[in-house]
Amino acid sequence: MTYVIAGAGPAGVIAAETLRKTNPDSEIMLIGDEPEPPYSRMAIPYFMAGNIKEAGTHLRKSNNHYDDRKIKYVQDRVESVKPQDGKLTLQGGEKQAFDQLLVATGASAVKPPVSGLDLPGVHHCWTLEDSREIVKLAKKDANVVLMGAGFIGCIILQALVECGVKLTVVEMEDRMVPRMMNDTAGNMLKRWCEKKGIVVYTSTRATEVS
Ligand SMILES: Cc1cc2nc3c(=O)[nH]c(=O)nc-3n(C[C@H](O)[C@H](O)[C@H](O)COP(=O)(O)OP(=O)(O)OC[C@H]3O[C@@H](n4cnc5c(N)ncnc54)[C@H](O)[C@@H]3O)c2cc1C
Incomplete structure (x- = not known):
């Protein structure tokens, strides 16, 4: 066999x-x-x-x-x-x-219809190779924007905080981790982020990267 x-x-x-x-x-x-x-x-x-x-x-x-x-x-x-x-x-x-x-071929990251996502310095965080590229850029005090604050986005968020970057999060739903957390929990997480100096935009959709 x-x-x-x-x-x-x-x-x-x-x-x-x-x-x-x-x-x-x-x-x-x-x-x-x-x-x-x-x-x-x-x-x-x-x-x-x-x-x-x-x-x-x-x-x-x-x-x-x-x-x-x-x-x-x-x-x-x-x-x-x-x-x-x-x-x-x-x-x-x-x-x-x-x-x-x-x-058992898994899944791949979705690329939303936002222009500019192919520009240098824009990365998914799905593969080990993606993460190598992110590590090169996510140095202390580097400005980083994280698009999407779902479950995996928030795990990546914590890693970026540990890298010491200046972080802005953009989430199109009205709260963080919207599929897993209700208003109360999602907003607690948002306040936790803001106390750490992270700028969090909810109900906000990225439309273009330039
Ligand atoms: C940053 C990050 C953090 C995560 N954290 C968590 C967590 O804390 N908890 C949790 O439950 N989940 C987490 N996940 C999700 C979890 O990693 C996935 O659910 C898991 O990897 C799925 O395993 P899989 O083997 O089904 O697929 P994958 O891990 O995607 O593996 C499938 C493999 O098949 C390969 N492949 C695809 N097509 C072909 C082909 N035609 N020929 C040969 N090979 C092919 C792919 O390249 C890939 O290597 C995380 C994901 C990411 C990106």
């Missing part, structure tokens, strides 16, 4: 390890398209704040972790899948056969 897992985030890694425990003799291939060892996006804020080194974001710490479990880890992108043939094609054109394929 050949199991192939597309996507080497937490879901893909746990799936590969679990399959290995229950299928000692199967072939297991884990394919991830990021040029990194499998890592946890959840650790990115700790890396940005300098609380951990980059290696601390890696999901498994030993270099041989996947080899030791006979999990073939491949850095490549799954371009297309033909389920009826049990085959997929990688970016370079190489084909891989599978009996079972797990698609």
Whole structure:
């Protein structure tokens, strides 16, 4: 039996390890398209704040972790899948056969329709590579604008505070973390931010970056 897992985030890694425990003799291939060892996006804020080194974001710490479990880890992108043939094609054109394929390709950050988001100095904070670029810019007293104060935005907010930047937050809903917090909790968070010198605009939509 050949199991192939597309996507080497937490879901893909746990799936590969679990399959290995229950299928000692199967072939297991884990394919991830990021040029990194499998890592946890959840650790990115700790890396940005300098609380951990980059290696601390890696999901498994030993270099041989996947080899030791006979999990073939491949850095490549799954371009297309033909389920009826049990085959997929990688970016370079190489084909891989599978009996079972797990698609664990996660999500990607949404780019809102705001002009100027491709300008230098504007970054998503979704991948380890994004965070490296942000760390280069988020030096003490640098002016930083954070668009979006949802759950993940607020985790990033805390990391930016720890970097010592001058922070302005723009959130289009009427409170911070609007999908998880009611008025009371959202406004408590806003006051906490303001006490720390963060400028918070709620009910405010960014329309252009220039
Ligand atoms: C800064 C930040 C902080 C977060 N903090 C928290 C938190 O505190 N708590 C929490 O619960 N969640 C948090 N999250 C969300 C959490 O990281 C995600 O829910 C989690 O990463 C999802 O895991 P996943 O394996 O499904 O997908 P992902 O981690 O997105 O992994 C999927 C992988 O598949 C790869 N891939 C995509 N397409 C292909 C393809 N065609 N071929 C090969 N590979 C492909 C992707 O590049 C990626 O590496 C945070 C996210 C971020 C960005």
